[in-house]
Amino acid sequence: GNSVTQMEGPVTLSEEAFLTINCTYTATGYPSLFWYVQYPGEGLQLLLKATKADDKGSNKGFEATYRKETTSFHLEKGSVQVSDSAVYFCALSDRGNNDMRFGAGTRLTVKP
Amino acid sequence: DTAVSQTPKYLVTQMGNDKSIKCEQNLGHDTMYWYKQDSKKFLKIMFSYNNKELIINETVPNRFSPKSPDKAHLNLHINSLELGDSAVYFCASSQAAGDTIYFGEGSWLTVV
Numbered sequence: 232g233n234s235v236t237q238m239e240g241p242v243t244l245s246e247e248a249f250l251t252i253n254c255t256y257t258a259t260g261y262p263s264l265f266w267y268v269q270y271p272g273e274g275l276q277l278l279l280k281a282t283k284a285d286d287k288g289s290n291k292g293f294e295a296t297y298r299k300e301t302t303s304f305h306l307e308k309g310s311v312q313v314s315d316s317a318v319y320f321c322a323l324s325d326r327g328n329n330d331m332r333f334g335a336g337t338r339l340t341v342k343p
Numbered sequence: 344d345t346a347v348s349q350t351p352k353y354l355v356t357q358m359g360n361d362k363s364i365k366c367e368q369n370l371g372h373d374t375m376y377w378y379k380q381d382s383k384k385f386l387k388i389m390f391s392y393n394n395k396e397l398i399i400n401e402t403v404p405n406r407f408s409p410k411s412p413d414k415a416h417l418n419l420h421i422n423s424l425e426l427g428d429s430a431v432y433f434c435a436s437s438q439a440a441g442d443t444i445y446f447g448e449g450s451w452l453t454v455v
Contacts, residue, residue, distance in 0.1 A: 263441060269384075274347075274433055274446035274448045274449050275433070275446040277445070324442075326441035328440050328441055329391040329399055329440045330391070331388070331441075335385055
């Protein structure tokens with residue numbers, strides 16, 4: 232079945248550091264890939280997505296590229312801010328399937 | 344205008360009680376979901392409803408019952424609450440299967 236594996240946290244960085252959160256997936260079809268962010272005490276919000284191979288999703292300085300050859304969708308940001316502190320979830324969804332699969336989440340803490 | 348709203352946000356109740364969480368979406372989406380998030384932030388899908396028809400039921404105990412009076416509402420009723428039911432419950436919706444999922448802000452359930 233479909234599944235998502237993302238790097239374990241927590242991740243602690245200093246402000247303006249470079250961020251990478253790894254995500255790999257297993258899927259039988261041609262899934263769409265997502266990154267969601269959850270700030271403390273809130274629900275999940277879509278951060279970015281990509282629907283086909285080689286697509287790059289980007290938002291708020293974050294970006295991720297859909298790599299079919301390595302089955303990966305790593306999240307990157309060149310310079311993190313304290314306000315980026317949150318839990319980040321990689322997710323996968325098959326077209327026509329109601330079952331979106333989420334990774335275990337990676338907690339990011341950015342220190343001033 | 345909140346897209347996916349759920350009430351109550353916080354709920355503290357005793358073991359054995361019955362409780363309900365209400366959810367409404369004003370996005371005109373056809374599919375609604377309930378997710379459970381445990382203390383380690385792991386997300387598990389509980390139910391998916393498409394045009395009032397149950398699509399997924401992921402081995403959830405039958406003490407949990409979703410009720411959808413129309414496609415804009417999906418309520419969660421829980422009978423005979425147990426300590427292990429303590430978690431955050433998220434309602435969500437999407438336009439179609441495989442599309443971006445939009446989450447509510449969550450309902451924090453504590454069973455004592």
